[in-house]
Amino acid sequence: xxxxxxxxxxxxxxxxxxxxxxxxxxxxxxxxxxxxxxxxxxxxxxxxxxxxxxxxxxxxxxxxxxxxxxxxxxxxxxxxxxxxxxxxxxxxxxxxxxxxxxxxxxxxxxxxxxxxxxxxxxxxxxxxxxxxxxxxxxxxxxxxxxxxxxxxxxxxxxxxxxxxxxxxxxxxxxxxxxxxxxxxxxxxxxxxxxxxxxxxxxxxxxxxxxxxxxxxxxxxxxxxxxxxxxxxxxxxxxxxxxxxxxxxxxxxxxxxxxxxxxxxxxxxxxxxxxxxxxxxxxxxxxxxxxxxxxxxxxxxxxxxxxxxxxxxxxxxxxxxxxxxxxxxxxxxxxxxxxxxxxxxxxxxxxxxxxxxxxxxxxxxxxxxxxxxxxxxxxxxxxxxxxxx
Numbered sequence: 419x420x421x422x423x424x425x426x427x428x429x430x431x432x433x434x435x436x437x438x439x440x441x442x443x444x445x446x447x448x449x450x451x452x453x454x455x456x457x458x459x460x461x462x463x464x465x466x467x468x469x470x471x472x473x474x475x476x477x478x479x480x481x482x483x484x485x486x487x488x489x490x491x492x493x494x495x496x497x498x499x500x501x502x503x504x505x506x507x508x509x510x511x512x513x514x515x516x517x518x519x520x521x522x523x524x525x526x527x528x529x530x531x532x533x534x535x536x537x538x539x540x541x542x543x544x545x546x547x548x549x550x551x552x553x554x555x556x557x558x559x560x561x562x563x564x565x566x567x568x569x570x571x572x573x574x575x576x577x578x579x580x581x582x583x584x585x586x587x588x589x590x591x592x593x594x595x596x597x598x599x600x601x602x603x604x605x606x607x608x609x610x611x612x613x614x615x616x617x618x619x620x621x622x623x624x625x626x627x628x629x630x631x632x633x634x635x636x637x638x639x640x641x642x643x644x645x646x647x648x649x650x651x652x653x654x655x656x657x658x659x660x661x662x663x664x665x666x667x668x669x670x671x672x673x674x675x676x677x678x679x680x681x682x683x684x685x686x687x688x689x690x691x692x693x694x695x696x697x698x699x700x701x702x703x704x705x706x707x708x709x710x711x712x713x714x715x716x717x718x719x720x721x722x723x724x725x726x727x728x729x730x731x732x733x734x735x736x737x738x739x740x741x742x743x744x745x746x747x748x749x750x751x752x753x754x755x756x757x758x759x760x761x762x763x764x765x766x767x768x769x770x771x772x773x774x775x776x777x778x779x780x781x782x783x784x785x786x787x788x789x790x791x792x793x794x795x796x797x798x799x800x801x802x803x804x805x806x
Contacts, residue, residue, distance in 0.1 A: 441744070444705040448745025448782065449752065451698030455778050456753035456770075458690035460760070464768040465687070468607035469677045471767070473670045475604065477544040478514075478637030479646045480653070481669040485662050489676045491535075491609045493518060495632035500661050504636070504653060509644040514543030515633035517621045523612065524590035525575040532573055535610040536591070538621025544637050550602035551615065557599045558617040564589070564596045569605040570612025571765055591616075592624040606765045638663075695785055702741055702789035706734065738790035742782045749782075750775060 473490055482501065484494040501513040517538030522531040539545035541558040550565065557563050566589075568578040578601055580587045586599040591614060604613045622628055640649055646665045653663050664672060754770050761768050 440705065440708070444702065444741050445744045445748065447701030447705075448698055448741060448786070449747075449749035451694045451701065451785070452746055452749025452778055452782055453753050453756070454694030454697065455691050455781060456749065456774070457756060458687045458694065459774055459778070460753070460757055460768050460770075461766075462687035463771075463774070464760075464766045465608055466674055466677060467767045468605060469609070470670045470673045471605055471607065472546075473673045474666075475546045475548065476516075476635070476637060476666065476669070477547045477639075479640040479644075479666065480638035480650055481664045481666065482636030482638065483634070483662050483664070485660050487662050487672070490518070490635070490673055491607075493634050495628075495634050496636075496661050498631045498633050498636075500657060501633070501636045501638075503657055504638055507649070507653065507656075509641055509649050509652075511639045511641045512544070513639070514540050514545065514637045515618075516545055516635040516637070517618060517625075517628065518634045519621070519625050519628070520610075521592040521614070521624060523574050523614065525573065526587075526589065527575050530573075532611065534570070534574065534591075534612045534614055536621065536624060537613065537615045538618045538624075539615060541617050544639055546602075546604070546615075548602045548604070550600060554600040558615070558620075560597075560617070561623065562594070562596045562620055563617065564591065564598050564620065565600045565602050565615045566598045567604045567613035567615075568601040569603050569765060571606060574612050594624055596620070596624075605767060608766075636661075695781060698745075698782065698785040699789050699792075702738065702786045703792050705741065706737060706790055707792075734790045735787060738786040739783060742779075742786035745786075746779050746782045750778075 469489075482496070482504070484496040487493055498515060501515060504510055504513050517536075519536050519538075520533050521536040523534040524531050537545070539551070539558070541555045545551060551558075554565055558565070566574075566577050566581065570577070577587065577589070577598065581598060581601055586597055589596055589598050596616070598614075602613075602615060606612065616624065618630075622630055638649075638653075640646060650663050650665055657663075750770075757768050757770055760766070
């Protein structure tokens with residue numbers, strides 16, 4: 419009769435559901451650990467996504483930068499002559515250049531200046547893969563004309579809303595008056611809260627100390643059928659060593675490597691994931707250990723009835739997996755809400771992904787299984803002699 423009862427209702431399920439208060443505490447603890455892991459992973463992914471977004475949007479098969487290049491946000495200038503030399507190679511279709519610099523944008527409502535990234539492009543040349551640039555190319559040819567990133571932080575003022583209503587607005591950029599006549603969507607990052615794109619002539623007017631021949635990024639468009647890797651090798655061998663040439667993929671990877679190795683942010687986020695994992699292990703271990711200790715006589719009785727260690731190991735592992743599933747669900751749902759709140763507050767590209775959800779769920783399973791394995795020692799100590 420007892421055997422039939424165990425077959426109909428798994429022991430692990432009954433043990434988990436028997437004490438609702440203890441179950442609620444366990445679920446809350448696991449959910450907290452999952453939330454901590456989700457938040458750390460989400461912000462870390464947001465860091466890498468935002469840091470490399472501008473790199474990914476560059477409209478070139480090959481990217482030319484100064485030989486000391488580390489990051490697009492800190493790149494140094496090189497001579498435009500190098501791009502003219504690139505044009506002499508048969509596989510090259512065209513070249514273009516971009517200027518970069520941090521400027522000051524004055525909020526028209528508060529009169530407060532705030533740092534903003536300024537990109538100076540050739541209006542008729544390739545720059546970013548943004549459809550808004552093609553539509554506003556003629557506007558950027560005009561001196562003191564600019565485009566504003568609608569994904570910039572609200573501290574710059576209600577610029578996007580004003581442009582959508584009025585078509586264009588006047589603004590102060592680097593203490594000079596500019597006419598903002600359009601919008602684009604590039605997005606913020608950990609190094610730039612906003613972006614402005616201007617024509618190259620306007621950029622040199624905003625930065626009078628810069629020379630026209632000193633460019634920050636060179637874009638190379640290749641002819642159809644030309645292999646970027648082969649052409650990069652050919653250019654690297656033939657041109658002076660004061661520049662570096664990357665494929666698009668290499669350029670994005672270099673930016674990510676700089677963020678990973680050049681600062682402590684990635685390390686801090688990774689440490690947060692480890693802390694969340696350890697917290698989860700401790701919580702689940704305490705729950706399972708207490709459960710085993712409270713029901714030690716019952717386990718001893720089952721041993722006397724002929725149930726072996728494999729059965730009890732299975733029961734404990736099932737309990738661990740049930741707790742993992744019960745704790746993951748609220749942890750996932752709360753994390754989705756936190757991501758949304760963080761996006762609204764920071765405008766950083768943070769959001770839940772299927773890959774991350776699966777990753778955290780697997781971590782939760784490992785976390786709970788590991789805790790069950792630690793608690794197994796107490797279960798194996800159950801002895802029929804303790805009962806009889």
